[in-house]
Amino acid sequence: MKCGLVAADGAVLHRETRPTPRTVPPRRGGGRAVLDALLETVVELEQKAAADGHRVRAVGVVVPGIIDAENGTVGAENLAWAGTPVRAELQAAVGPDQKVVLAHDVRAGGYAELRQGALTGTTNSLFLPLGTGIAAAMVVDGSLVSGDGYAGELGHTRFVHGDAAELCACGQWGCLETVASAAALARRYGVRTGKAVDGAREVLELLAQGDPDAAAVWSEALEALIDALVLYTTLVAPTRIAIGGGLVGAGETLLAPLREGVHARLTFQREPEIVAAVLGEEAGCLGAALMAWDRVTADETGEQQV
Amino acid sequence: MKCGLVAADGAVLHRETRPTPRTVPPRRGGGRAVLDALLETVVELEQKAAADGHRVRAVGVVVPGIIDAENGTVGAENLAWAGTPVRAELQAAVGPDQKVVLAHDVRAGGYAELRQGALTGTTNSLFLPLGTGIAAAMVVDGSLVSGDGYAGELGHTRFVHGDAAELCACGQWGCLETVASAAALARRYGVRTGKAVDGAREVLELLAQGDPDAAAVWSEALEALIDALVLYTTLVAPTRIAIGGGLVGAGETLLAPLREGVHARLTFQREPEIVAAVLGEEAGCLGAALMAWDRVTADETGEQQV
Incomplete structure (x- = not known):
């Protein structure tokens, strides 16, 4: 706590x-x-x-x-x-x-980023922490969305399809969280290689060393995240998206391919800035x-x- | 006009x-x-x-x-x-x-449904007209979402994946609109059978007569629509979804499988009512x-x- x-x-x-x-x-x-x-x-x-x-x-x-x-x-x-x-x-x-x-903790984090952090000055934006789980805080037309407490569950939206979809803890299949959370990266690397790793941090270290299995699970995570950001942009039109949570410690290794992937996919939509959240675990x-x-x-x- | x-x-x-x-x-x-x-x-x-x-x-x-x-x-x-x-x-x-x-015309239609139609009394809801195209009017925490004019493009979100995805007029692939709009139903029936039909209305008549090709394109449209409604429910948590546009003329042929499909997919989410919009073309x-x-x-x- x-x-x-x-x-x-x-x-x-x-x-x-x-x-x-x-x-x-x-x-x-x-x-x-x-x-x-x-x-x-x-x-x-x-x-x-x-x-x-x-x-x-x-x-x-x-x-x-x-x-x-x-x-x-x-x-x-x-x-x-x-x-x-x-x-x-x-x-x-x-x-x-x-x-x-x-x-809700993620919405509160988004509110802090909106008031004093990476989303300052925006009226349509998104705070997306990638940690053990994935939830989102949505800023729409100047206000943080509550949806009576239910809104923002982008992590439990399906972005993995067909045979590749895994069962999520929420009971649905192929959720973003099953492939792109910090916990998912570590788990999926372990399943793929049979080697236990010490969290997403170790997967990122292996990625930096050129480990092909780390590259594969990372690439699958990025693909789902790009899908999610394109979807969110199309539906809700944020001007800025702040990525938070443990995974944003990867810095440009995460942010650069997200920016490139989203840019390549958008056609008529307004393109959002994609930045790192700044308040960290204190948000x-x-x-x-x-x-x-x-x-x-x-x-x-x-x-x-x- | x-x-x-x-x-x-x-x-x-x-x-x-x-x-x-x-x-x-x-x-x-x-x-x-x-x-x-x-x-x-x-x-x-x-x-x-x-x-x-x-x-x-x-x-x-x-x-x-x-x-x-x-x-x-x-x-x-x-x-x-x-x-x-x-x-x-x-x-x-x-x-x-x-x-x-x-x-925006669809947002104005949603506003009319909110004030005098199927969404009266809601604070989190969705107006989704299925016509020549598909766009959405989102009611969030009591207000109609504008997103500076860009929000609500649920019709241009990807719900068809892999080889089945078709190029949309918007330049993206596999958009909801390519498979579930009234125009898409007629076009896809024509491509599948080589027979020209007089709009979605004729596809629905063929469906009622047990035509297997009409059943196939209808089923693909329903599957994408169920995906879209589940996604929207997970992310924005509406209590009611009003389907409008020409396709809602299909009545329970459309609404009953949407309700059943959404109900079967939801796990932790709040389940929305799915109803027909009531103001029709005047909205x-x-x-x-x-x-x-x-x-x-x-x-x-x-x-x-x-």
Whole structure:
């Protein structure tokens, strides 16, 4: 769990990382343990803020799951949450004087990139982190898209067809995530060669050394990513696409072929810039705080919240 | 050209249809002739309104093309327009007292369906007319998406892969429009059988009679459409999808397999209702008028325009 204290001007006053309780077998407390750890973290950070002479106005929590905005409940397989009343528990923990904002982690990351990062100044753009999984934060006509919490699942759209399609954890076949996530690169290299690798980082090192199997899985990932970016460009017309997540550590090895591939495929569409996201692993955490501050501001001015 | 006079409450007071000057070879005046016909139509409709005791407050014009919202210019291959200053010419024709609104025809149709048709009450939804071509109007978080005039080109996204992909008029391969538009159904039936048919309507009649070639092209169209609806649902999370255009005349022959196909494919996504659009060929024309009235209201109240 990445967490921190952020001032009204977006300055990060404190940051820390805490372990998330294990929810995979052997389960030790499951989703309740995760929620308890979250509540404990929030309370302890408030105490730290108070000790440092600050007053916490709002708490922003972002999770890799589907948020029911109306009820404040969250479903997140990786956290063993299903209809878990996260907002109510958080509100009870912090008391009635503080705002509580729940959001999706990738959308929060996209919001941080939009406000302070690679998407600054855009009104139609995309934040696409390529990490263990792939989800997207869509900026459309100046606003971050929520789709009632369901939008942006570009990673679970089919870009591998026919016999090459693999079953995704989501139950569909041929999803972008099965071929182009950091986890997929490592897994597919292992399946292809019978050799275990230490994550996508090692696949990229092998690629740099001219390993043909690394080149093959990389090329398949690029092809699916180019398809996805062309599709997104055709449908939603972003002016800029910021690639984030662990894979963007590959730099131009990733970005240059994406730019060339997209450029070659577009005909009538408006061509987007393709750039690296700039906020790294802090994006989601910072976005949570910015969204929480926005709620404070919106409630004070009567404006509609994000 | 479909045109009419619409009251502030959305009631249609008058409607008529006029021919669009030919712009395909042999060209007779090209894009200028189309623009002149448009200006003449607008002026004559104003005269009719005045004769009937009405005052025209605003003019809404929708075109099947890409509109530069900033400059009011339009590019539309079918009208032989390229950077044509339609807004300025319209404004000059109607004088400074009237508002002029330019919009994309499919988006205007979607707006009419949202305000008075099959999408009423939705905040995340899709209008997908299947006609000579295929474009989409996207409603996201309560607003119609513009994407600076470029968004919604679901018809030019690749849903046919490998050797089966055909070259689309847009220059890309395997677009939805090459297999699932009304024009594509007729063309593909002709190519497959060597027999010319009188449009998609005849293909549907042959399908009803059990013609195996009609069944084959229909099945390929359905497969691509199901892919497109699953993709859109995964990425943008609509609660309702309204299918319009000529093909929706097929009724449940079209809608039932789309519903079944989408239902069978979705796993974690929110399942949308799939319904027929209700405003038919009038949708674009009505949407143009509603958008024009919105501009009048927005300017009077200081609200942001659609």
